Every structure is written in structure tokens, then in C-alpha cells.
Amino acid sequence: MPRTEEQYKEIRNEKKKLITNVALKLFANEGYTRTSINQIAKEANISKGLLYNYFQSKEELLKHILNALGEEFSEFIDPNKDDVVTEQEAFNYIDITFEMLKNQRESLKYYYQLAFQPEVMEILSNPNVIREDIIKQEYLLLDFLAAKQPNVNPKIVVTNIISFMKGFSMMYVYSPETYTDEFLEEYKIYLKEFIAK
Amino acid sequence: MPRTEEQYKEIRNEKKKLITNVALKLFANEGYTRTSINQIAKEANISKGLLYNYFQSKEELLKHILNALGEEFSEFIDPNKDDVVTEQEAFNYIDITFEMLKNQRESLKYYYQLAFQPEVMEILSNPNVIREDIIKQEYLLLDFLAAKQPNVNPKIVVTNIISFMKGFSMMYVYSPETYTDEFLEEYKIYLKEFIAK
Amino acid sequence: MPRTEEQYKEIRNEKKKLITNVALKLFANEGYTRTSINQIAKEANISKGLLYNYFQSKEELLKHILNALGEEFSEFIDPNKDDVVTEQEAFNYIDITFEMLKNQRESLKYYYQLAFQPEVMEILSNPNVIREDIIKQEYLLLDFLAAKQPNVNPKIVVTNIISFMKGFSMMYVYSPETYTDEFLEEYKIYLKEFIAK
Amino acid sequence: MPRTEEQYKEIRNEKKKLITNVALKLFANEGYTRTSINQIAKEANISKGLLYNYFQSKEELLKHILNALGEEFSEFIDPNKDDVVTEQEAFNYIDITFEMLKNQRESLKYYYQLAFQPEVMEILSNPNVIREDIIKQEYLLLDFLAAKQPNVNPKIVVTNIISFMKGFSMMYVYSPETYTDEFLEEYKIYLKEFIAK
DNA sequence: AATGAATGAGGTTTCATTCAT
DNA sequence: TATGAATGAAACCTCATTCAT
Numbered sequence: 001m002p003r004t005e006e007q008y009k010e011i012r013n014e015k016k017k018l019i020t021n022v023a024l025k026l027f028a029n030e031g032y033t034r035t036s037i038n039q040i041a042k043e044a045n046i047s048k049g050l051l052y053n054y055f056q057s058k059e060e061l062l063k064h065i066l067n068a069l070g071e072e073f074s075e076f077i078d079p080n081k082d083d084v085v086t087e088q089e090a091f092n093y094i095d096i097t098f099e100m101l102k103n104q105r106e107s108l109k110y111y112y113q114l115a116f117q118p119e120v121m122e123i124l125s126n127p128n129v130i131r132e133d134i135i136k137q138e139y140l141l142l143d144f145l146a147a148k149q150p151n152v153n154p155k156i157v158v159t160n161i162i163s164f165m166k167g168f169s170m171m172y173v174y175s176p177e178t179y180t181d182e183f184l185e186e187y188k189i190y191l192k193e194f195i196a197k
Numbered sequence: 198m199p200r201t202e203e204q205y206k207e208i209r210n211e212k213k214k215l216i217t218n219v220a221l222k223l224f225a226n227e228g229y230t231r232t233s234i235n236q237i238a239k240e241a242n243i244s245k246g247l248l249y250n251y252f253q254s255k256e257e258l259l260k261h262i263l264n265a266l267g268e269e270f271s272e273f274i275d276p277n278k279d280d281v282v283t284e285q286e287a288f289n290y291i292d293i294t295f296e297m298l299k300n301q302r303e304s305l306k307y308y309y310q311l312a313f314q315p316e317v318m319e320i321l322s323n324p325n326v327i328r329e330d331i332i333k334q335e336y337l338l339l340d341f342l343a344a345k346q347p348n349v350n351p352k353i354v355v356t357n358i359i360s361f362m363k364g365f366s367m368m369y370v371y372s373p374e375t376y377t378d379e380f381l382e383e384y385k386i387y388l389k390e391f392i393a394k
Numbered sequence: 395m396p397r398t399e400e401q402y403k404e405i406r407n408e409k410k411k412l413i414t415n416v417a418l419k420l421f422a423n424e425g426y427t428r429t430s431i432n433q434i435a436k437e438a439n440i441s442k443g444l445l446y447n448y449f450q451s452k453e454e455l456l457k458h459i460l461n462a463l464g465e466e467f468s469e470f471i472d473p474n475k476d477d478v479v480t481e482q483e484a485f486n487y488i489d490i491t492f493e494m495l496k497n498q499r500e501s502l503k504y505y506y507q508l509a510f511q512p513e514v515m516e517i518l519s520n521p522n523v524i525r526e527d528i529i530k531q532e533y534l535l536l537d538f539l540a541a542k543q544p545n546v547n548p549k550i551v552v553t554n555i556i557s558f559m560k561g562f563s564m565m566y567v568y569s570p571e572t573y574t575d576e577f578l579e580e581y582k583i584y585l586k587e588f589i590a591k
Numbered sequence: 592m593p594r595t596e597e598q599y600k601e602i603r604n605e606k607k608k609l610i611t612n613v614a615l616k617l618f619a620n621e622g623y624t625r626t627s628i629n630q631i632a633k634e635a636n637i638s639k640g641l642l643y644n645y646f647q648s649k650e651e652l653l654k655h656i657l658n659a660l661g662e663e664f665s666e667f668i669d670p671n672k673d674d675v676v677t678e679q680e681a682f683n684y685i686d687i688t689f690e691m692l693k694n695q696r697e698s699l700k701y702y703y704q705l706a707f708q709p710e711v712m713e714i715l716s717n718p719n720v721i722r723e724d725i726i727k728q729e730y731l732l733l734d735f736l737a738a739k740q741p742n743v744n745p746k747i748v749v750t751n752i753i754s755f756m757k758g759f760s761m762m763y764v765y766s767p768e769t770y771t772d773e774f775l776e777e778y779k780i781y782l783k784e785f786i787a788k
Numbered sequence: 789a790a791t792g793a794a795t796g797a798g799g800t801t802t803c804a805t806t807c808a809t
Numbered sequence: 810t811a812t813g814a815a816t817g818a819a820a821c822c823t824c825a826t827t828c829a830t
Contacts, residue, residue: 002441002791003830011793031315033230037821047795052822116313118228155380156387159365167364168356183352190353208810233803244593244812246807255804405789425709427624430824441791443828452825510707512622549774550781553759561758562750577746584747593812594809602814628800638816643801 016054018044024065028113032062032120063123069111073100091192093141097165098188101172102181112173145195164191213251216241221262225310229259229317260320266308270297288389290338294362295385298369299378309370342392361388410448413438418459422507426456426514457517463505467494485586487535491559492582495566496575506567539589558585607645609635615656619704623653623711654714660702664691682783684732688756689779692763693772703764736786755782 003011022044026035037058041048055061101108114120145161146154168187172179219241223232234255238245252258298305311317342358343351365384369376416438420429431452435442449455495502508514539555540548562581566573594602613635617626628649632639646652692699705711736752737745759778763770 001789001830003793007830008792015793029315031228031230033228034316036819038819048821049796049823050794053793058821113315117315118226118310119231152387153383156384159368159384160361162368163364164357164360165364166367167360167362170363170367171356171359183356186350187353187356190349205810212810234805235803245805246813247811249805250810402789409789423709425622425624427622428710431826432824442826443792444790446826447789507707507709511709512620512704513625546781547777550778553762553774553778554755556762557758558751558754559758560761561754561756564757564761565750565753577750580744581747581750584743592809592810594814598809599813606814627798629798639800640802640817641815644814649800 012054015046015050019046019051019054019061020065020068023061024069024110024114027062027065027120028110032114032117059123062120066114066120066124069107069114072104072107073111087144090141090144090195093137094188094192094195098184101169102184105172105176108169109173109176112170148195161195209251212243212247216243216248216251216258217262217265220258221266221307221311224259224262224314224317225307229311229314256320259317263311263317263321266304266311269301269304270308284341287338287341287392291385291389291392295381298366299381302369302373305366306370306373309367345392358392406448409440409444413440413445413448413455414459414462417455418463418504418508421456421459421511421514422504426508426511453517456514460508460514460518463501463508466498466501467505481538484535484538484589487531488582488586488589492578495563496578499566499570502563503567503570506564542589555589603645606637606641610637610642610645610652611656611659614652615660615701615705618653618656618711619701623705623708650714653711657705657711657715660698660705663695663698664702678735678787681732681735681786684728685779685783685786689775692760693775696763696767699760700764700767703761739786752786 019040023035023040026040026043030039037048037051041051044051051061055064115124142158142161146157149157172184216237220232220237223236223240227236234245234248237258238248241248248258252261312321339355339358343354346354413434417429417434420433420437424433431442431445434455435445438445445455449458509518536552536555540551543551566578610631614626614631617630617634621630628639628642632642635642642652646655706715733749733752737748740748
């Protein structure tokens with residue numbers, strides 16, 4: 001008697017998660033092209049064939065990973081979506097962002113390490129893996145912040161914030177040993193004050 | 198009549214430069230692993246064999262490129278090397294950095310696109326390609342800046358500056374169309390004021 | 395309440411027929427080697443495992459199909475088997491052949507498309523799938539026809555007939571749109587006249 | 592000092608011919624799909640890699656072979672191309688066809704064995720490998736022959752001839768041991784008489 | 789009787805590197 | 810200096826077959 005559909009689904013999800021996890025780490029640390037299907041299979045203790053039972057191709061596996069990461073992040077930033085940003089929402093955004101930095105540290109690290117690989121960038125430029133909602137959210141925030149410093153070229157303000165954020169998370173990701181949780185807290189406060197000025 | 202030794206050297210340098218340029222672009226845009234020796238040779242209009250006449254291996258070629266880029270950048274920041282940073286030298290550093298951003302835009306772009314590839318990072322961590330002098334220079338600057346704001350946690354000040362710089366150059370490199378020369382000028386002034394505060 | 399043995403047998407035969415039909419079409423149209431067990435199972439809406447419950451291997455399945463086709467055809471040509479061919483029997487043979495062309499068109503098409511694949515030819519040359527009786531029948535007919543034109547090299551007569559038949563059925567199979575039932579009738583008459591001359 | 596362009600071309604042509612010959616035999620006898628690149632390389636005493644230096648893919652190799660066979664045959668049937676067929680030209684066609692059967696026996700055998708494989712038929716239906724000129728030539732001949740027997744349905748006449756030809760060459764190819772050169776001669780005479788009637 | 793997850797051998801293809809010329 | 814034919818290891822992927830359930 002065969003297993004129930006439920007049981008099969010369970011098995012599939014379990015294995016898919018396993019493969020995804022192993023592949024993410026390898027893709028991020030060794031590079032997508034340099035990571036072989038063999039390596040992934042060995043690390044996950046499965047056969048090459050099985051991997052292709054779950055993912056049509058190496059690229060499909062990568063896309064799945066990128067989408068999953070996107071999902072993971074988007075759960076963090078999903079406010080009321082009314083297209084308007086109040087000061088409170090701005091602070092919330094900061095909070096949430098730092099929360100994410102803290103709690104999703106590993107995922108974020110992998111995402112960054114992945115996202116800058118040319119092979120991956122090519123795929124990320126494909127619209128069906130872009131997280132439109134996240135990007136929009138960020139633009140609303142930037143408009144809000146620019147409006148708060150009317151005497152400065154808004155482009156400069158926006159650039160400041162984005163540079164801060166980008167550079168900060170970059171460093172956070174690439175030299176995690178110097179970015180402790182306490183420092184994150186201190187930095188968050190500083191950043192809010194700087195914005196509120 | 199045979200060429201003089203000078204002429205041969207000339208030819209060698211010429212060819213090496215050609216190969217290096219072609220490879221840099223391909224490595225940066227397509228990824229190191231994904232770029233084949235064949236591609237490089239074809240693009241450079243030479244034979245595969247000739248390439249191996251100039252570089253022992255693909256990895257040697259990459260190392261050469263990374264070193265060359267380092268040289269190129271280091272020519273810009275080579276002050277009197279007395280291990281002390283005055284305010285003037287700090288401003289000079291800003292000037293020089295922005296000058297580099299402007300004049301070495303393409304090289305910088307390639308460097309960034311290269312440096313984030315895991316395959317390349319592995320090699321860059323190899324000490325013989327690190328530009329010790331540049332890094333030291335930057336740390337001196339950061340100490341100086343931190344000392345100027347004694348009431349703020351110096352680590353925060355340093356983080357601010359580095360984040361600024363990293364994030365800014367990152368964006369500068371990855372979305373060149375929005376970062377015009379005029380905007381660079383404006384931003385430079387703003388940054389100096391912010392530091393001088 | 396459990397099924398009777400009869401019912402089980404019924405189910406088995408039903409399923410076997412289903413698999414056989416699906417496999418025949420795929421083997422004929424896509425090629426034996428190129429057709430995967432997966433494809434067959436999917437097309438037949440069963441699992442791979444079940445297929446192996448009915449057929450020991452892919453090759454076993456092919457052999458079964460070839461045998462079944464042989465059976466199908468042999469039902470048409472099974473006269474009194476007295477090893478002698480009268481004129482009436484010769485005409486009968488023509489009639490039967492054309493009948494078969496008309497009624498077994500699809501099977502014949504599949505058979506031809508199968509039989510010319512080298513992988514299949516190899517198996518067909520294996521004696522246990524050869525239809526000795528059919529071949530013998532045909533040779534008897536050819537002898538009879540050759541005897542009717544004593545002034546012509548009998549080998550030529552035989553060659554004529556066989557060429558006619560082979561070429562005709564070949565074309566009939568591979569370009570069915572130009573070979574309508576009416577044309578078959580006309581051709582049959584023509585052929586009989588030609589033979590009776 | 593590298594070889595001259597001539598020399599390289601020579602080497603390439605030599606090797607291409609070698610690979611083509613080996614592959615043709617294997618594809619014909621074992622089947623296209625069943626023949627592995629490994630087999631071809633081993634039989635040709637070259638490395639797998641080299642094969643891909645000459646042919647982009649297995650399918651490309653097949654196409655090349657089919658085209659080459661087409662060329663080979665087309666050299667035989669290349670009359671004055673005035674779109675009209677005289678009786679003499681018709682006889683010429685017979686002569687040439689039989690000449691080809693005799694001289695190109697092996698190539699023809701390979702071609703037939705190839706052309707009936709479903710994988711190959713798919714490719715042959717691709718127009719760029721069809722020999723339009725040959726087909727046209729044959730149709731002109733058929734029209735001519737049909738016109739010579741006005742009291743018979745021309746479709747029947749055409750079918751007769753084509754069946755003859757197809758079936759005959761088929762048998763000629765698949766049972767070469769019974770089709771000697773003398774028999775070919777005899778048959779040719781018979782066929783001409785039959786046509787001239 | 790029936791399922792589909794799992795395997796591993798073997799298929800096609802790519803590519804850094806070597807080498808005779 | 811310069812060429813590109815040649816190699817072989819290793820990459821991605823397919824597939825007949827097995828087996829626990």
C-alpha cells in the first residue's frame with residue numbers, strides 16, 4: 001500500500017528544505033558556478049539524481065532559493081500598505097530593519113553573498129524574482145525623509161540614508177565579528193536621532 | 198632583421214595589457230568561474246596558447262589583474278606617509294577619494310564587481326595581493342575623525358564614515374546613471390561640512 | 395469484500411493493454427531508446443512502479459508489444475495451411491492484405507515505425523519474436539506468382555511483387571493522407587489484373 | 592612557429608571526415624540515440640573533447656552527416672535542369688539511379704538505416720536538410736511517366752513507379768546479399784521495357 | 789495492486805591546460 | 810612569439826530500476 005498523499009508531501013517538503021539549505025550555504029560561500037551539484041548532493045547526503053527529482057536544474061534551484069529568501073524578508077516588512085509614511089512608520093521601519101539585521105543575520109549574509117555574484121545578478125534582474133513590494137516601501141520612506149530636510153538637496157538626503165543603510169548592512173554582513181548586538185542597539189538610537197533632527 | 202629586445206618587451210607589455218583588459222571586463226561582468234579562457238582569447242583576438250605564454254594559469258591572470266587594479270588606485274593615495282593625519286590631509290583624502298571615483302569610475306566598477314565574487318574574495322584574502330598601505334591610510338583617517346567627536350562613541354563615528362563611503366561607492370558603481378559628476382561635487386562639499394562640524 | 399480472482403485478472407489485463415497501447419505509440423513516434431519509462435507512466439496515468447509490476451523491464455515491454463502486433467496481424471492471414479497456393483488463394487491473399495492495410499492502418503503504421511529502429515531490429519532478429527508462419531505464407535505466394543510468368547526470370551517477378559508490396563505499404567504508412575480508401579480499392583483491382591495477366 | 596592556415600584546414604577536414612564516417616556507421620547500425628559520444632570517440636581513437644571541437648553537439652553532428660549524404664547523392668542526379676523531361680532523360684534517370692544503387696550502396700544503406708529512425712525523421716523534416724532539387728527532379732519524372740499511360744489513372748501509374756523504386760531500394764539496402772550487380776542489370780532492362788510499353 | 793522517493797551508472801557537454809609545429 | 814588541435818577531468822543532467830510503504 002503506498003503512502004498517503006500527505007506523507008509524500010511531507011517527505012518532499014523536508015527534502016526540499018534540506019537541499020535548499022545546503023545549496024544556499026554553498027552557493028553563498030563558494031559561489032554559484034563553482035558549487036557543483038555533486039557537492040550539494042554529498043553535503044546533503046543524497047544522490048545527484050534525487051536533487052533533480054526536486055529541482056529541474058541547477059538554475060531552478062538557485063531561483064527557488066532566491067524566492068524563498070525574498071519571502072523570508074518580506075514577512076518582516078509588511079505594514080498597512082496605505083502608500084503613506086508617517087513618522088511613526090518611519091521609526092517602525094528602522095526598528096524592523098534592525099530587527100531583521102539581528103534575527104535574519106545569517107539569511108541576510110547569504111543573500112548578500114549571493115546577490116553580488118554576476119551569475120545571480122543576471123537572474124535577479126529577471127522580474128519574477130524581484131520583491132516589488134519591498135522596493136516600493138523603501139522609496140516611500142525615502143520621500144518622507146527627504147521632505148523632513150527641506151533646505152538640503154533631497155537627493156543628497158536620500159543618498160545619505162541609502163548609503164548609510166547599504167554600507168552598514170554590507171559591513172554588518174561581511175564583518176560580523178565587529179558588529180555585536182549591543183552595537184546595533186546603540187547605532188539604532190543614533191540613527192533615529194539623526195533622522196529626527 | 199630581428200627586433201631589438203626593447204621592441205619585444207614592448208610587444209609583451211602591449212599584449213599583456215590587452216589580455217588583462219579583456220579578462221577584467223569578462224571576469225567582472227560574467228563572473229570569474231563562468232568566464233572561459235576561450236572567451237578571453239577570442240575577445241582579445243589571440244590564441245589560447247599565447248595567453249598561457251603570458252600567464253601561467255587562469256588564477257595567475259586573476260591575481261595579476263587584482264594587483265594591477267590595486268596599483269592603479271594606490272597611485273592616487275600616496276601622501277607623505279608619516280603615520281599622522283592632519284585636518285588638511287583628511288580633506289585631501291576626501292578630495293582624492295572623490296577624484297578617484299570620478300576618474301577611475303570604470304576601473305572601480307570592475308574592481309567592485311570582481312571583489313565580491315566568492316572565488317575572488319578567497320584570493321584577495323591571500324596577503325600578497327592586499328594593499329597594506331591603503332588600508333593603513335584609511336585607518337589613520339578614521340582615528341582622526343573619531344577623535345574630532347569625543348562625545349560620541351568613536352566606533353559609531355567610524356562606522357558612520359565607513360558606511361557612508363562603502364555604501365556610497367557601492368551605489369555609485371552599481372547605478373552610475375544617477376550619480377552624475379555634478380552630484381559628486383555637491384556631495385563632496387556636504388560631506389566635508391558634515392565632517393568639519 | 396475482496397475482488398474475485400476473475401476481477402483481478404480483468405484489471406491486470408486492462409492495465410497491461412493500457413500500458414502497451416501508450417508505449418507502442420511513444421516507441422513508434424519518439425523512438426524506443428528516446429522514450430523513457432517515466433513518459434510512459436505519465437501518459438498512462440500510472441506510477442513507474444506499477445509498470446514494473448507488469449513488465450520486468452523496458453525491453454520486456456517492447457518484446458510484448460512486438461509479439462502482440464504479430465498476433466494482431468496473423469489473425470488476418472491464416473488460411474488452411476496446406477503449403478500449396480491456388481489462384482484463388484493468391485487473390486485471397488491480395489484481398490486480405492488490402493483489408494489489413496485498411497483496417498489495421500494504425501497498427502501497421504506503428505509496426506513499421508517500430509520495426510525500422512535499429513534497437514528494435516536487433517530484437518526482432520531474435521527468433522522468438524519472428525512470425526515464421528507469415529513469412530512462409532508469403533514465400534508460397536511468390537512461388538505461385540513466379541510460376542505464372544515462366545518466360546521472365548522468376549527472381550524478377552518475385553522482386554517486382556515484393557517491391558510493389560513493400561514500397562506500397564511503406565508509402566501507405568508514411569503518407570497516409572494521399573492514400574484514401576477509394577484509391578486502395580482501385581489499386582487492388584489494378585494489381586489483380588496485373589497479376590492475372 | 593604555428594602551422595599555416597592550410598595545414599590546419601587539412602587537419603580539420605581529415606578529422607571531420609574520420610568522425611563523420613565513424614558516427615555514420617554507428618548511428619545507422621546502433622541507432623542515433625543509442626550511440627554515445629563515448630562510443631564514437633573510442634571508435635575514432637580520439638578524445639570526447641575533440642569531437643566537440645569539430646561539432647557543436649551530437650545533433651549538429653547528425654545534421655552534418657545527413658547533409659553530407661545529401662550532397663553525395665545529389666552529385667549523381669544533376670541534369671540540365673530545364674524543368675522538362677524527355678524520354679531520354681527518363682532513361683537517364685533510371686540509369687543514374689541504378690548507377691547510384693551500385694556505386695553508393697554503402698552510403699545508401701546508411702542513409703536508409705538512418706532516415707527511418709524517428710529521432711532522425713524529426714530532423715529531416717527540418718527544411719534546411721531537405722534536398723529540394725532531388726525531389727523536384729523526381730516529380731518531373733513521375734509526371735512524364737504518368738502522361739505515357741493516359742488510359743490509366745495517373746495516380747496509379749505514379750504509385751506504381753514510386754512503389755517499385757521505394758520497395759526495391761529498400762530491399763536492396765536491407766538484404767544486399769540477394770541483390771547482386773548482375774541482377775541489378777537485368778532488372779534495369781526489365782524496368783525500362785516496362786516503362787517504354 | 790499501487791506509489792513515488794531514491795539510487796547510481798552513464799549520457800552529453802565544457803574547459804583549463806598541454807604541446808607539436 | 811604564436812597557433813589551435815588535442816586531452817581528460819569534471820560539470821550538468823537523464824533514466825532504468827529498486828524498494829519501503
